[in-house]
Amino acid sequence: MRESDAPIVEIQNVTKAFGRLKAVNDVSLAIPRNAFFALLGPSGCGKTTLLRMLGGFEHSSTGRILIDGEDMASIQPNRRPVNMVFQSYAVFPHMTVAENIAYGLKVTGVPRAEIGRRVTDAIAMVRLDGMATRRPDQLSGGQRQRVALARALVKRPKLLLLDEPLSALDKKLRGEMQLELVRLQHEVGITFIIVTHDQEEALGMASEIAVMQEGRILQVAPPRQLYEHPTRRFVAEFIGASNSFACEVLAIEDENARVTSPLLGELVVERAAPKVTSGTLIIRPEKVRMDFSNPAPQPGEALIRGTIDQIAYFGDLSIVYLTAEDGSRLQCSRYNVSRIAAPDPAPGTACTLGLHPEDLLLVGD
Amino acid sequence: MARDIKRYRVRCWENRLESWRAQPAVFWAFVLPGTLWLLLFFFVPLGLIWVLAFGERVGPVQIDITWTFANYLAVFDPVYVGLFWRSVWVATVATVIALVMGLPVALAVSFAPERVKPILLLLVILPFWTNILIRTYAMIAVLRTRGFVNFGLEYLWLMGKAFLLPFGLDEIVMGERFEPLSLLYNNTAVIFGIVYVYLPFMVLPLYATLERLDRSLLEASLDLGAGQIRTFFSIIVPLAKPGIVSGIILVFIPALGTFLISDLLGGTDSLLLGNVIERQFKAANHWPLGSAMSFVLLYVTFAILALRAWLISREEARARA
Incomplete structure (x- = not known):
């Protein structure tokens, strides 16, 4: 009807x-x-x-x-x-x-x-x-x-x-x-x-x-x-938490954009909307892979080295606040899926963060 | 936890008492003047009147206290009872008019923009700054045969007559001469005067209640499909009831005992209980009867207040049930 x-x-x-x-x-x-x-x-x-x-x-x-x-x-x-x-x-x-x-x-x-x-x-x-x-x-x-x-x-x-x-x-x-x-x-x-x-x-x-x-x-x-798929940085930051990275768009490729960022290097990421031709890269904290060894990057992954500042323990999950090597602040959430797993690392511990380009999104400012 | 809070409260209270005991000079300095004032200028005269009501006149200025009930019995003389009912009637009509006039005023003030509110409230209170005698005399100037109301009416009459003149209808419709209305020296003038003088006592408690009224209740009523008038009677009036009751009491009680307004604005047939009482103390020089009348009026007032307290407690009990 x-x-x-x-x-x-x-x-x-x-x-x-x-x-x-x-x-x-x-x-x-x-x-x-x-x-x-x-x-x-x-x-x-x-x-x-x-x-x-x-x-x-x-x-x-x-x-x-x-x-x-x-x-x-x-x-x-x-x-x-x-x-x-x-x-x-x-x-x-x-x-x-x-x-x-x-x-x-x-x-x-x-x-x-x-x-x-x-x-x-x-x-x-x-x-x-x-x-x-x-x-x-x-x-x-x-x-x-x-x-x-x-x-x-x-x-x-x-x-x-x-x-x-x-x-x-x-x-x-x-x-x-x-x-x-x-x-x-x-x-x-x-x-x-x-x-x-x-x-x-x-x-x-x-x-x-x-x-x-x-x-x-x-x-x-x-x-x-x-x-x-937030289209704007405000939306990304208002709905849930997100890590943002300043970036420069090198080229637009259909749905994607080739960008370069001081911290992440050169990447191809999805654009949030057709009209987004410049802006900020965002990634959700739970989509950041955290590792305490010195791992080799997985295929296509960008690596960031950082130091843990603070950990907020909420029971079901812990939010880890870090400072990256260039001084920018990041967060990363980890579900405490096992009752007997090792406790969260202490502040000051160095770690490596793995960011998959698929989880990154270019949003308008 | 709850017991801790209770214990804490008790301790605070004890501390306060303690500090009163610790500094009796300060305590008495604050409490004594008011108490003395109340005692000397309210309870003592009231007690004297109460005693006088049981007295007998033996000379022009001499009264013997014989504990007679004759004065109280005299109060129930049909003449005085009729007067009492007329006073109640006049006070009731005046109170109803004050309520009907005061409610819209109070509503308007409570809904006025924040900036305008103090000004409107000031306008409501402004008449208090003028002596009641002067205000009542002013009413005479407004209402008398050659007063402002009749001037206004006469002006309209002349205008109407001038308008009808070309049609030759002026004499037929408007009459030969303007007949001024006799607005003064009757019960209507007394009621008018009482409403004028006591209206602020109605408006202020109503305003205080309406001001606290949650505006979203009114919006909810509209939202649920009620019109403005329905919302007024189903939501505003029931919720303003405490203010309405206070306003009624604040207007009715002084209106019941008024003598100045009826003395100045009333005619020979608009004598009220207040006038008779005044007369007993002055012209008639019968203080014992005047005292008895005063106390009967006082007891009636107490009865009204008791009735109100009883109604409130019954309502609360019903709400709790």
């Missing part, structure tokens, strides 16, 4: 200016139906402003926002087919759990019998059975968030907006809620748009991620592509 192929949200050249500051700067974005879409970026990048424009709480200075093909310019928040889970949850403190969830149905004149049924279903869906008559001040943070979720989903919106939904929860609960949100999204088949500054959260939940910086969208891609 043609209709179901059309994106649920189309944002066309939207700019939002607060005085001289452009919180959102000429953003265009299409969000596919049934996506779990994440807007990811550091604080102040405009992601929340963009989300609030979808909810109708901010108006764009220029540009158009279409939801399911309909222009939202003149449509008030209470008339939009969109519901929001607020960062503070905004659960009404003077209503019980059931009253909170029923509120959105009651104000739009849904018949009483249907309200009862839908509220019961929603309570079961977010696993709050037996809590219907509780008041918000008797609930934990996680439970309050479930109320906010149920309250939004019971309206059967075309779009669910989530503003930093997990930021107020502790780490363990956050992990559980991530799984829960993904389960819910599959269950209800509604497009979720989540705003977050936590890259792990975005990678772990979203089907597609838009990375924002200073009001602009830098890259939109599924998590794996974003991590393995």
Whole structure:
């Protein structure tokens, strides 16, 4: 069907200016139906402003926002087919759990019998059975968030907006809620748009991620592509950790580029995007091979000699911070796959790093 | 862990007590003036009035304390009871009007830009800087037959008449002469005056509550499909209830005992309990009856406050259940 192929949200050249500051700067974005879409970026990048424009709480200075093909310019928040889970949850403190969830149905004149049924279903869906008559001040943070979720989903919106939904929860609960949100999204088949500054959260939940910086969208891609094929240095450094090397491009060869770098010598590496013709080489820390002997390079590999500065032990993995011979700082992560393996080497130990050109990527600055 | 914190708190508290004991001079220097003031100028006069209520007049200035209940019984004379109910009625109407007028004002101030807020609050408080007597006299200048309201109405009347003159309708529609409205010396003027004087007492507690209201609750209500009016009645009003209750009490209680406003703006039929009490102490020279009336009013006020406390505790108990 043609209709179901059309994106649920189309944002066309939207700019939002607060005085001289452009919180959102000429953003265009299409969000596919049934996506779990994440807007990811550091604080102040405009992601929340963009989300609030979808909810109708901010108006764009220029540009158009279409939801399911309909222009939202003149449509008030209470008339939009969109519901929001607020960062503070905004659960009404003077209503019980059931009253909170029923509120959105009651104000739009849904018949009483249907309200009862839908509220019961929603309570079961977010696993709050037996809590219907509780008041918000008797609930934990996680439970309050479930109320906010149920309250939004019971309206059967075309779009669910989530503003930093997990930021107020502790780490363990956050992990559980991530799984829960993904389960819910599959269950209800509604497009979720989540705003977050936590890259792990975005990678772990979203089907597609838009990375924002200073009001602009830098890259939109599924998590794996974003991590393995960042097009910009900012994206590479914001999503996960990365080692960067200054380089000079000697020649463009189709998808690849012949580059030379003071530390790595001459290499042929992949270009992140067709328009990347100069920039920085990056490699992820877990893709760096570390060796303490004086090994011969494996075929095609570039070798760097360095000294260990510091080791951060996280249990499942250790991150080794090094200084290369030219003084640049690198990091390299090692999974502690064996319980009885030798402990991490001490700071000051000399080592050799092997970098495979396949793992290196030329990204734009 | 929790017990440690508790023990720590207890120790802090003990330390504070200790330091009070260690420096009694400082402690008393701070506590004594206020206590003495309260004792001398509030509790002692109040006690005197309480005793006087049980007195009998034996001469123009001499009152014997005979512990009679005659004064209290006299308060329940139908004339005074009728007066009491009228006072309650006037105070209630004034309080309701103050609430209906004060809520939008408080909302507007709490939603105003940060920069404008102090100015708006200042405007709300500004009348306090003028003596209540002068403010009430100013109301007379506004409301009297040759007052500003009637001047304004007369101007409109003349304009209307001039407009209708070419059609020959002026005499028929507008009448021959402008009839000024009698706005002064009636219950309406008294209510008007009470609202004017006590409105800030309504606005300020409402503002304090609305200011703390989480804005995202209002956005959530809109987001869930409620309109502005629905949001106002379903979210703002219930959550502003503590402020509404405080405002009602702060306006109703002084309105119940007012005598100056009704004295200046009221007519012969708008005597309030406050005026009668004042009269007992002055013109009628019947201090025992005036004292008894004062204490009945005080007990009613206590009853209202007790009722409020009871309602709050019942609500809290229900919320906990």
